[in-house]
Amino acid sequence: MLLVERGVDPYRGARALPGGFLNHAGEDILDAAHRELREEADLDVARLHLEQLGTYGAPGRDPRGRVISVAYLAIAPELPDPVAGTDAADAGWESAADVLSGRTKLAFDHLRIVTDGIDRARGKLEHSALATAFCRETFTIADLQQVYEAVWGVQLDPRNFYRKVQKVPGFIEPTGQERRATKGRPARLFQAGPTTVLHPPLVRPESTDSEGAR
Amino acid sequence: MLLVERGVDPYRGARALPGGFLNHAGEDILDAAHRELREEADLDVARLHLEQLGTYGAPGRDPRGRVISVAYLAIAPELPDPVAGTDAADAGWESAADVLSGRTKLAFDHLRIVTDGIDRARGKLEHSALATAFCRETFTIADLQQVYEAVWGVQLDPRNFYRKVQKVPGFIEPTGQERRATKGRPARLFQAGPTTVLHPPLVRPESTDSEGAR
DNA sequence: GTATCTTAATGTCAAACAGACAGAAAGGGG
DNA sequence: CCCCTTTCTGTCTGTTTGACATTAAGATAC
Numbered sequence: 129m130l131l132v133e134r135g136v137d138p139y140r141g142a143r144a145l146p147g148g149f150l151n152h153a154g155e156d157i158l159d160a161a162h163r164e165l166r167e168e169a170d171l172d173v174a175r176l177h178l179e180q181l182g183t184y185g186a187p188g189r190d191p192r193g194r195v196i197s198v199a200y201l202a203i204a205p206e207l208p209d210p211v212a213g214t215d216a217a218d219a220g221w222e223s224a225a226d227v228l229s230g231r232t233k234l235a236f237d238h239l240r241i242v243t244d245g246i247d248r249a250r251g252k253l254e255h256s257a258l259a260t261a262f263c264r265e266t267f268t269i270a271d272l273q274q275v276y277e278a279v280w281g282v283q284l285d286p287r288n289f290y291r292k293v294q295k296v297p298g299f300i301e302p303t304g305q306e307r308r309a310t311k312g313r314p315a316r317l318f319q320a321g322p323t324t325v326l327h328p329p330l331v332r333p334e335s336t337d338s339e340g341a342r
Numbered sequence: 343m344l345l346v347e348r349g350v351d352p353y354r355g356a357r358a359l360p361g362g363f364l365n366h367a368g369e370d371i372l373d374a375a376h377r378e379l380r381e382e383a384d385l386d387v388a389r390l391h392l393e394q395l396g397t398y399g400a401p402g403r404d405p406r407g408r409v410i411s412v413a414y415l416a417i418a419p420e421l422p423d424p425v426a427g428t429d430a431a432d433a434g435w436e437s438a439a440d441v442l443s444g445r446t447k448l449a450f451d452h453l454r455i456v457t458d459g460i461d462r463a464r465g466k467l468e469h470s471a472l473a474t475a476f477c478r479e480t481f482t483i484a485d486l487q488q489v490y491e492a493v494w495g496v497q498l499d500p501r502n503f504y505r506k507v508q509k510v511p512g513f514i515e516p517t518g519q520e521r522r523a524t525k526g527r528p529a530r531l532f533q534a535g536p537t538t539v540l541h542p543p544l545v546r547p548e549s550t551d552s553e554g555a556r
Numbered sequence: 557g558t559a560t561c562t563t564a565a566t567g568t569c570a571a572a573c574a575g576a577c578a579g580a581a582a583g584g585g586g
Numbered sequence: 587c588c589c590c591t592t593t594c595t596g597t598c599t600g601t602t603t604g605a606c607a608t609t610a611a612g613a614t615a616c
Contacts, residue, residue, distance in 0.1 A: 156401055187368045198397045287606080311612080312613080527594075
């Protein structure tokens with residue numbers, strides 16, 4: 129995930145989600161999310177999936193006073209490795225595992241927001257074609273499987289995955305081309321199809337730890 | 343759904359979702375949702391399900407100026423038939439079909455909010471125990487089926503529904519009591535179980551109309 | 557050029573599941 | 587006591603799932 133290092137108090141030096149305030153009264157909040165992503169992280173990629181995650185407005189979440197944050201979940205493939213040195217103070221990539229485990233400390237209630245975002249992504253992978261937003265324009269089925277395995281944190285059977293993914297109508301479409309790696313049989317390349325809602329869904333294996341309350 | 347009639351411009355006389363502004367800088371937005379529900383609609387029921395739906399902040403959505411609304415989805419059973427005459431101007435129940443079809447005109451972008459809310463409810467019925475929030479403390483399986491049929495707008499087979507609902511562990515628990523109607527065999531009464539996430543989910547029958555893009 | 561290694565693609569099979577529907581159980585009313 | 591209604595319990599068939607075997611198509615080593 130993309131985090132910036134705070135240069136001012138409060139939480140100076142801690143990592144935080146990129147964000148900021150609305151510019152003027154006429155700015156749409158989605159536009160503002162795009163702008164902040166560009167300004168704070170120099171990120172202006174194509175194929176950017178951006179969806180509203182939720183709004184966080186607990187009274188004490190910002191010591192400076194009342195701040196209500198509308199969080200957006202952004203997903204994009206082929207991200208520039210170290211975010212290019214710009215005025216964007218210190219933006220950089222952090223492993224989600226490091227953040228979730230608490231090894232990387234986040235400012236404000238941003239850990240909560242991050243947790244919600246990951247939950248959202250995990251769930252949406254089942255019922256929507258969101259996984260293709262993690263991939264490039266064309267991809268192999270093994271690529272897609274890696275997305276599911278990484279986000280869900282599980283291992284999947286390649287043969288069954290292959291079968292199920294292709295059964296969902298309109299999810300992925302073959303391009304007719306192939307990609308050959310250094311080893312092994314060349315893999316057929318696919319691209320995202322028109323479907324956004326998966327029928328049937330790709331259900332993730334039931335984790336043994338009981339999910340309990342929400 | 344619960345709507346109030348606007349007494350002031352803009353949209354005077356049109357129906358709108360109950361809502362209002364934050365009281366003071368220390369008020370939590372969820373608390374504000376509860377308060378507005380109580381103030382505008384005299385609604386203060388037990389067993390009230392309230393979850394954040396989304397935030398709407400398009401520049402022109404309120405002609406008076408920039409207003410950002412955080413929408414909450416509320417669901418509760420046993421609602422008072424005509425909302426008792428209080429200072430709550432003209433609050434009343436409207437059929438969702440009337441609103442969705444456009445027969446009942448809504449102020450601002452509230453039709454969009456309502457549509458999103460119904461979509462959310464329909465989806466959550468599949469994967470969460472939300473349906474029990476529509477029911478009383480104890481209910482029969484037929485009651486629960488009526489919730490699913492009403493919200494999804496489909497007909498379900500009582501025998502298959504009976505089987506599937508009882509297979510989900512922790513969804514509903516038998517109370518040991520029965521309810522006898524005027525006709526027919528007495529039905530066993532159930533109550534909501536501890537589970538909030540349904541495993542396996544209750545998938546709704548695939549509607550014939552293609553869902554297309556989102 | 558052939559063996560071998562690696563990954564992709566296809567196939568097989570038993571168990572579980574889904575939808576459609578039959579029938580039995582348990583009440584009330586003529 | 588028969589009929590009607592609603593609830594509950596089965597049955598049956600086709601589909602899907604998860605586990606695993608097998609074949610296909612390249613690259614590389616020898």
